[in-house]
Amino acid sequence: xxxxxxxxPIVRELHRLGVHLYSTGxxxxxxxxxxxKVTPVEDLTTYPSILGGxxxxxxxxxxxxxxxxxxxxxxxxxxxxxxxPPIDLVIVDLYPFEATVAKGGSEEAIIEKIDxxxxxLIRAAAKNHRDVVIIAAQAQYAELLRMLKEQDGATTLDQRxxxxxxxxxxxxxxxxxxxxxxxxxxxxxxxxxxPTTVLRYGENPHQQGAFHGNLxxxxxxxNGKELSYNNLLDLDAAVELIDDLAxxxxxxxxxxxxxxxxxxxxxxxxxxxxxxxxxADPVSAFxxxxxxxxxxxxxxxxxxxxxxxxxxxxxxxxxxxxxxxKKKKNRMILERKPADRSKVKVRxxxxxxxxxxxxxxxxxxxxxxxxxxxxxxxxxxx
Amino acid sequence: xxxxxxxxxxxxxxxxxxFATILVKHTKSNAIVLAKDDRLLAxxxxxxxxxxxxxxxxAKAHRFNFDLxxxxxxxxxxxxxxxxxxxxxxxxxxxxxxxxxxxxxxxSIDYCNTHGLAMCITGHRHxxx
Numbered sequence: 001x002x003x004x005x006x007x008x009p010i011v012r013e014l015h016r017l018g019v020h021l022y023s024t025g026x027x028x029x030x031x032x033x034x035x036x037k038v039t040p041v042e043d044l045t046t047y048p049s050i051l052g053g054x055x056x057x058x059x060x061x062x063x064x065x066x067x068x069x070x071x072x073x074x075x076x077x078x079x080x081x082x083x084x085p086p087i088d089l090v091i092v093d094l095y096p097f098e099a100t101v102a103k104g105g106s107e108e109a110i111i112e113k114i115d116x117x118x119x120x121l122i123r124a125a126a127k128n129h130r131d132v133v134i135i136a137a138q139a140q141y142a143e144l145l146r147m148l149k150e151q152d153g154a155t156t157l158d159q160r161x162x163x164x165x166x167x168x169x170x171x172x173x174x175x176x177x178x179x180x181x182x183x184x185x186x187x188x189x190x191x192x193x194x195p196t197t198v199l200r201y202g203e204n205p206h207q208q209g210a211f212h213g214n215l216x217x218x219x220x221x222x223n224g225k226e227l228s229y230n231n232l233l234d235l236d237a238a239v240e241l242i243d244d245l246a247x248x249x250x251x252x253x254x255x256x257x258x259x260x261x262x263x264x265x266x267x268x269x270x271x272x273x274x275x276x277x278x279x280a281d282p283v284s285a286f287x288x289x290x291x292x293x294x295x296x297x298x299x300x301x302x303x304x305x306x307x308x309x310x311x312x313x314x315x316x317x318x319x320x321x322x323x324x325x326k327k328k329k330n331r332m333i334l335e336r337k338p339a340d341r342s343k344v345k346v347r348x349x350x351x352x353x354x355x356x357x358x359x360x361x362x363x364x365x366x367x368x369x370x371x372x373x374x375x376x377x378x379x380x381x382x
Numbered sequence: 383x384x385x386x387x388x389x390x391x392x393x394x395x396x397x398x399x400x401f402a403t404i405l406v407k408h409t410k411s412n413a414i415v416l417a418k419d420d421r422l423l424a425x426x427x428x429x430x431x432x433x434x435x436x437x438x439x440x441a442k443a444h445r446f447n448f449d450l451x452x453x454x455x456x457x458x459x460x461x462x463x464x465x466x467x468x469x470x471x472x473x474x475x476x477x478x479x480x481x482x483x484x485x486x487x488x489x490s491i492d493y494c495n496t497h498g499l500a501m502c503i504t505g506h507r508h509x510x511x
Contacts, residue, residue, distance in 0.1 A: 261425065280424065
């Protein structure tokens with residue numbers, strides 16, 4: 001496992017359950033450091049780790065133990081014949097390929113981060129999920145620990161199947177990232193987005209809809225009904241607009257309807273910004289999406305509370321403000337977290353998809369005179 | 383932004399043109415945004431002609447009793463003809479920001495120079511569909 005954070009309680013729980021552990025390299029040392037007995041995979045395979053660690057687990061004694069079907073007599077007989085111990089649980093955390101690319105690693109460093117053994121272990125264990133539990137990423141450590149504790153080391157077939165689905169999601173995402181790095185945007189497009197949230201419906205009630213992304217990474221919902229397809233489109237427009245307006249000195253506030261701003265202002269305080277924004281079109285603001293980059297105080301909440309709106313998104317709410325806003329149970333109150341958004345925009349067109357970058361042009365408060373190639377700033381009013 | 387007219391905008395007009403340009407960037411095309419003192423006054427959104435977007439914006443501003451004197455106009459794309467700056471001028475707009483790029487840009491610039499409007503060319507088109 002590349003990431004060891006969160007591994008210790010799992011190792012201790014497995015030890016308590018009397019599970020025999022096999023491991024390699026750094027993870028093996030980590031387990032030994034906890035005072036827990038672990039068998040080096042080299043002892044199982046009777047083969048050393050070779051080629052600088054490129055080949056460690058790729059051996060029939062490892063993969064036989066994972067892929068052997070426990071209810072097939074011929075498989076069981078072969079495992080016995082070749083002294084292959086069955087392996088019931090596989091935990092993998094892949095080399096961080098994407099992070100290495102993002103860090104601008106050298107080609108050599110990036111290629112060494114293409115995990116081979118780990119991805120093979122994931123695929124093998126997921127394929128044989130009828131008999132094997134697969135944990136394919138650090139993000140699943142907590143889920144594994146909970147299962148081990150609550151179910152005393154046992155799992156259900158439904159759980160194993162679900163874990164296998166997650167595992168193939170991890171492996172296909174990983175291969176997609178490798179493909180995209182090799183093709184540098186010129187090969188076929190590989191996209192993966194998730195997790196999936198099934199929405200009540202799409203843009204209209206007769207259409208089915210879903211969102212594929214980490215909504216909880218962007219917002220904590222403090223009140224109100226489930227976000228709809230159109231709510232998410234409005235929020236997308238709202239977040240993009242307010243982040244651009246935040247480049248201006250002061251507090252920005254915007255009110256959106258059908259992805260367009262129907263009110264927007266920048267003022268020294270959030271209350272003044274709200275008042276100024278609302279004045280632009282108090283009729284359209286009805287049922288709108290409200291957004292700001294400042295905490296909502298009680299005075300602002302009381303002013304906002306006088307109109308009907310669908311959503312408010314802000315980085316925080318004073319306790320008194322939240323009480324005021326929560327009076328309407330359907331009102332969606334979102335606490336926005338500092339999270340990155342997609343840098344590539346994607347939409348379907350004809351029989352394919354269109355993509356473009358987000359196109360930050362850097363609108364700036366400066367003015368250049370005609371023919372002024374040096375870009376000297378010039379104060380207005382001259 | 384690059385100054386295109388003989389008249390330069392005031393510091394407040396420059397600020398308002400940046401504010402309006404940010405808003406028009408995030409408004410469905412064709413779009414016109416009218417703004418003053420860091421506030422949206424009215425916008426024309428998702429129209430099939432730029433003149434329609436402008437007239438929608440002016441009508442909305444008037445409906446909510448905004449005086450457009452000294453307000454600025456931002457457009458998400460260039461003006462194909464000088465009609466938009468003329469309509470804006472007659473409504474009281476004093477400064478205009480647009481991306482430029484029309485073969486008839488000079489006609490809009492000439493109108494602004496004759497009638498005392500300031501115009502800045504942003505160089506960034508902001509279609510949003």
